[in-house]
Amino acid sequence: MGAKSTDTDFAHLRHRMVVDQLRARHLDDDRVLAAMEKVPRHLFVPETQRHAAYNDGPLPIGAGQTISQPYMVARMTELLRLSPTDRVLEIGTGSGYQAAILAELAGEVWTLERHADLADRAAELLLELGYTNVHVIICDGSLGLPEMAPFDAIVVTAAAPAVPDCLKAQLGFNGRMVIPVTSGHNEDLRLIERSAPLGQQDDVKNEKGLDSSFRETSILACTFVPLIGKEGYPQ
Numbered sequence: 001m002g003a004k005s006t007d008t009d010f011a012h013l014r015h016r017m018v019v020d021q022l023r024a025r026h027l028d029d030d031r032v033l034a035a036m037e038k039v040p041r042h043l044f045v046p047e048t049q050r051h052a053a054y055n056d057g058p059l060p061i062g063a064g065q066t067i068s069q070p071y072m073v074a075r076m077t078e079l080l081r082l083s084p085t086d087r088v089l090e091i092g093t094g095s096g097y098q099a100a101i102l103a104e105l106a107g108e109v110w111t112l113e114r115h116a117d118l119a120d121r122a123a124e125l126l127l128e129l130g131y132t133n134v135h136v137i138i139c140d141g142s143l144g145l146p147e148m149a150p151f152d153a154i155v156v157t158a159a160a161p162a163v164p165d166c167l168k169a170q171l172g173f174n175g176r177m178v179i180p181v182t183s184g185h186n187e188d189l190r191l192i193e194r195s196a197p198l199g200q201q202d203d204v205k206n207e208k209g210l211d212s213s214f215r216e217t218s219i220l221a222c223t224f225v226p227l228i229g230k231e232g233y234p235q
């Protein structure tokens, strides 16, 4: 599409994206699909990429980083099973697009980014679009945000060498975390679910009998930019 593309053109492309890329691949969470249908993805990519904003793939956003493929954003969001009052932590703000989707579905979102220029641009756009429930913070997100923990959901949008223990510790009881972990030449998208402690949920048993436990499930192979930081890869 040319420079004169209208909001209606983009809305049409966005609808095709939901039908052809998401529903066709069996994503069927109505709340997630409604958020994907609503958030103007083309505003989160550089102007030179706008024509490709609703294509079935990732796109460059500057600083050597990428906005993830729409399917990956929707799939990760679906795995988080968000409720309207949930407190969510995202690591890797990038363009701010995933944060906007989270903000549509949850109560409050904290999103962490190590590149100040990306964080500033994302914060400005999110505010312009009226997302007052998103807090963009410039820091090493591999350490999470302990001062705001616990979170109902944590999503990491960069590939980690392993699941950082500090992030597991910041997940609340019954919390869900989605994180790509390096495995061979690719990454493996993992879902980590924290159960409630004994007493609150009878069928959970572990050695201490007091703590909650974590269940880790491998979801699919994927490709992400690296998580760089203290609990990630060295710079």
Ligand code: SAH
Pocket (backbone or CB within 6 Å): 065, 066, 067, 068, 091, 092, 093, 094, 095, 096, 097, 098, 099, 112, 113, 114, 115, 118, 139, 140, 141, 142, 157, 158, 225, 226, 227, 228, 229, 230, 232
């Ligand atoms: N969720 C983004 C895409 C993220 S790309 C979107 O919707 O556009 C991954 C991002 O993680 C990059 O912007 C990269 O700079 C950031 N990142 C990598 N390591 C990080 C760290 N330790 N802390 C915070 N951000 C990090």
